[in-house]
Amino acid sequence: MSMKIHNNRAQNLYTDVAMIAANFSGQTVEEVFIDDETKNSKEYKSKNPTGKFPCLETEEGMLFESVAIAKHFGRIGGKNMNGADAWTEAQGNQWIDYAQSALAPHMYTAMRAHFGW
Helix, strand or coil, rough: CEEEEEEECCCCHHHHHHHHHHHHHHCCEEECCCCHHHHCHHHHHHHHHCCCCCCEECCCCCEHHHHHHHHHHHHHHCCCCCCCHHHHHHHHHHHHHHHHHHHHHHHHHHHHHCCCC
């Protein structure tokens, strides 16, 4: 089974983050768009309980949250993308967490103002 990344709209920044990690790690991932009817179905909710996107479908199961997906690609790609040891992994994680908590909220404000969303 090939991996599939579920998305609910084009130009989803979080899906882009996961797909960039897939690309750097050498993984082939099919992007699947999920409509509202499917997202709200009982069957889909059992696969993706949070209803958030992106969501990665693998042989092992479903994985959600873009950073978790990106880290998964980093681990399975065999290129030490998550860090060669615990210390370098923690250093990378600190910047990921910083970007998610300090930069991302302001980035959306700027993008909305610029693009008129």
